[in-house]
Amino acid sequence: MRPAITLYRHPKSGHCHRVELMLSFLALPYDTVDLDMANAAHKAQDFLAISPFGLVPAIRDDGFCLSDSNAILVYLVQTYAKDLHWMPQEPRHSAEVQRWLTVAADNIFAGPCAARLVKVFGTNHDHAAAVAKAHDLFKVMDAHLATRDWLASSTITIADVACYSYIAHAPEGGVDLAPYPNLRAWLARIEAQPNFKPMAPSSIPALT
Known part of the structure; x- marks a missing residue:
């Protein structure tokens, strides 16, 4: 083993x-x-x-x-x-996966991630700017998901996994998900997948 x-x-x-x-x-x-x-x-x-x-x-x-x-x-x-669907090899879908990995590292980090860092961990990020960036991102994602179930392909990929966590926990950073029904439906589809594991709740010291 x-x-x-x-x-x-x-x-x-x-x-x-x-x-x-x-x-x-x-x-x-x-x-x-x-x-x-x-x-x-x-x-x-x-x-x-x-x-x-x-x-x-x-x-x-x-x-x-x-x-x-x-x-x-x-x-x-x-x-x-x-299952090869996690990283599709078809060039257009593969490129879409890469695009959303970049969004996870850039827009999500600067938006919902940074807003959550302020509220949950007490960091000194500009909270108002982070919330505004989160809403700018969510508007784009909600429109993107209006006609499709997944971000990059016809099935779930690592793009969806990379983007999920900070968006699901955006309310912890003071970012309301209520205005984004397609985004919330996408979160629910991920959470309905076999073996889904939520982020563990835990009372622990803040990041520094």
């Missing part, structure tokens, strides 16, 4: 939840190591050997270490997925 993947995480991180969601969708065994980031465990030398930039999530898979949530999604699917 292959060893379980080790996931280094912060339980309330949407970036980490992306990876947990993918691990769960693929029914892959994994163990978690929760880092005490308030006390700089992510900057310790032993963790920097795993994640050189000192960021979570990171994984160790049979000696192979990798950080960056979107990179980990790509690795997990290309290594373990039996």
Whole structure:
């Protein structure tokens, strides 16, 4: 039996939840190591050997270490997925997946992620600007999802996984999802997938 993947995480991180969601969708065994980031465990030398930039999530898979949530999604699917729909090879759909991975790293980070960081973790991001960016993004996504079920293809892909966590938890950052029925229906479709795993509720120290 292959060893379980080790996931280094912060339980309330949407970036980490992306990876947990993918691990769960693929029914892959994994163990978690929760880092005490308030006390700089992510900057310790032993963790920097795993994640050189000192960021979570990171994984160790049979000696192979990798950080960056979107990179980990790509690795997990290309290594373990039996269903090819997670990363379609048809050029247009493949390009759409890449586009939404960029949205996850840029627009989602600057919008709903940053707004949530302020409210949940007390960071010094500009909350009003983050909320405005979130609504700008959600308007585009809601229109995009008006005529389709999934972001990049006719079935769920890693694009949907990458974008899910911070949008689902946008209300924690003070961003109302009520005006976006198509976006909320998309969230519900993801949550209805076999092996869906919600972000774990937990009372833990803030990120620093």
